[in-house]
Amino acid sequence: MNPIVRLESVSVERSGQRVVHEVDLTVGRGSWFGLIGANGSGKTSLLRALAGRLPFAGGSCRIDGDELILDRAARATRVGFSPPPDKLPDALRVREALELIGGGIDEILPRLGPLRAALALDALLNRWIGDCSAGMRQRIAIALAFVDAPALVILDEPFNWLDPVASFDLRQALRAMVDNGLTLMTALHDLGTLAAACDTGLMLADGRVAMALDDNLLRTAAQNPQAFERQMIDLLRSNGDEVNGRFGLGTGVSAL
CATH class of the missing domain: 3.40.50.300 (P-loop containing nucleotide triphosphate hydrolases)
Known part of the structure; x- marks a missing residue:
């Protein structure tokens, strides 16, 4: 090993x-x-x-x-x-939360590889986190772990x-x-x-x-x-x- x-x-x-x-x-x-x-x-x-x-x-x-x-x-x-999905900031859009950690969205999305499609992330980018369901928040939280590859x-x-x-x-x-x-x-x-x-x-x-x-x-x-x-x-x-x-x-x- x-x-x-x-x-x-x-x-x-x-x-x-x-x-x-x-x-x-x-x-x-x-x-x-x-x-x-x-x-x-x-x-x-x-x-x-x-x-x-x-x-x-x-x-x-x-x-x-x-x-x-x-x-x-x-x-x-x-x-x-x-991060815990319930602790994500309600006042940010999904795109903004990702960019806060990983830089520009055009740089972040390719880094996610197959996760981008698996998490159906593109459909969430412009949503306010406060309007997201528990499942959506979970998908966002997972993506945040990978934004820096x-x-x-x-x-x-x-x-x-x-x-x-x-x-x-x-x-x-x-x-x-x-x-x-x-x-x-x-x-x-x-x-x-x-x-x-x-x-x-x-x-x-x-x-x-x-x-x-x-x-x-x-x-x-x-x-x-x-x-x-x-x-x-x-x-x-x-x-x-x-x-x-x-x-x-x-x-x-x-x-x-």
Whole structure:
């Protein structure tokens, strides 16, 4: 593996409470990494810290080999990040929000590659964000993560609020971009997407690593997604206790 991200024993605190505890993970360059866990498991806090939106409380964070655990600004510069859709500024048009981050719209649109069509972005450019539906806001937020054409992008639950057609088109576009060299990290609730789209991943439970999901396991999961879903639900119900060997997931499963 040629890692672009390596986290070792990282922790994150919010409002004085530790919500991520000594997590290790490695993300290979040009791959799709999925992060899964129940609500409150620490997924969003971990990804926001990696993207520089929160500080780390300890550990090591290397991006492209550079130690950035104390440099939030550098992490934010290197990582494309999708903002919360409900926090987008109502008083801006979509075009203006994109240009605020990425420069002229004629420069931005080609950078989006297949996402431009998948997100049906052209039809949104002149709309006020305040007039957009939840699904439209989600599409805008995803586009904002890509306006600078970063090599590493983090999306938090990107398929929320999207209809089935938009979800399918987005997944296909993201997979094509990963195959073309993008490194993508996504927090997910959809086990089907995790099995079908991601190359590797991690399950969190109560802010701790419950299971590493390697490429062998996810290839097997894609062949039998129903069995995979049942096994993952069992793990999520039990908060990831007794992971190794308990559910017959095979040699591809290992605790970090």
